[in-house]
Amino acid sequence: MRVLFVTNGHGEAAIADRIAYELRAISPDARLDHLALVGDVASETMHEVGPRQIMPSGGLIAMGNLRNIAKDLRAGLVGLTLSQRAFLRAARGSYDVALAVGDVYALVMTFALRTRSVFVGTAKSVFVAPYGPFERLFLRRASACFVRDEPTARALRENGVKAESANAIVDLFAMPDDPAAAHAVQGFTPALALFPGSREKAYDDAAFLLEVAREVARSWPTLGAALSIARGLDGERFALEAERAGWQVRATGDDAIPFVLSENGREIVRAWRGGLGPLLARVALVLGQAGTANEAAAAAGVPIVAFERDGDGNASWYRRRQRGLLRDALAVLPGNFADAVRGVGSILEDSAQRRHMSEAGRARMGEAGGAQQIARRVVSLGVGA
Secondary structure: OEEEEEEOOHHHHHHHHHHHHHHHHHOOOOEEEEEEOOOOOOOOOOEEOOOOOOOOOOOOOOOOOHHHHHHHHHOOHHHHHHHHHHHHHHOOOOOOEEEEEEOHHHHHHHHHHOOEEEEEEOOOEOOOEOOOHHHHHHHOOOOEEEEOOHHHHHHHHOOOOOEEEOOHHHHHOOOOOOOHHHHHOOOOOOEEEEEOOOOOOHHHHHHHHHHHHHHHHOOOOOOEEEEEOOOOOOHHHHHHHHHHOOOEEEEOOOOOOOEEEEEOOEEEEEEEOOOHHHHHOOOOEEEEOOOHHHHHHHHOOOOEEEEEOOOOHHHHHHHHHHHHHHHHHEEEEEOOHHHHHHHHHHHHHOHHHHHHHHHHHHHHHOOOOHHHHHHHHHHHHHHOO
């Protein structure tokens, strides 16, 4: 069986990797390829194919974000899209199933292969942004359509789309344990996770999250945090910028925990390059400017705090959308430093609020098993090809 995953975002690539993991378990001899429409992140399970290029927006060009669209156009978006389309046309006959993970644009790109297409919708929901009439025209052409919640699937079925609910994001943390994660938070009570995201802006967001964690730690003698560094980002750059901000930086030579940040000899932050699941199982709170990683935390029952840091008001749609999806599992605090520190401290002191946030996240994200459900459908379609 030959499967091509087509993704249009960093989080979407992580979801595709998780589905590919399940596919490999069911069909060990399957050929699993990956075309990343956005970015240049290597997969652990799939073979990377086709043209790729890092875009300034990191894929965030929805909701009329003209500034990001203009940046991507100047960086060669049109040429990249045309070359990716040409690659897909040339690959006709090479794949039994194409799996589009992300939005309808990724699905439309798979149609160039003229094979069975499966759609996995990751962002849209009737809770924040339902699929419109134009999108439904394309969804009807998919051999299978999976969306993140049952109300969205039901709305699509009422409009002629054979949709099912399967939220594979829930499965991102349901992976085998990694003992190294215990070392990443050893001695930290409470332990926090810092998720700066996976785009270029992550370096700047990490600097802010680190400062918040450092200030909060001054009132909590045993508090510490693990800074998650996404695949494709430069760990040395994070360490260098932390050193410039006054942190004491110690390189460890450990691939999973490459460096440690201290203040006055006290370890406060350890960098983490492992999987999210083992880390989420060990932390009390996430400070996250991420997308998919924040949702994975909600699914794991970990409360999340995000910050309104975007100077461009047009960019705040993303955080509002995430708040609409996660509701009480996510607290969005002002981006000024004093309010951010005060807000995080307040949540840490309120165990009842954290418990409510935890329960809300699990309820909103649904049950695990979506990745396997999708993988089984892909196999059934591929066998019949």
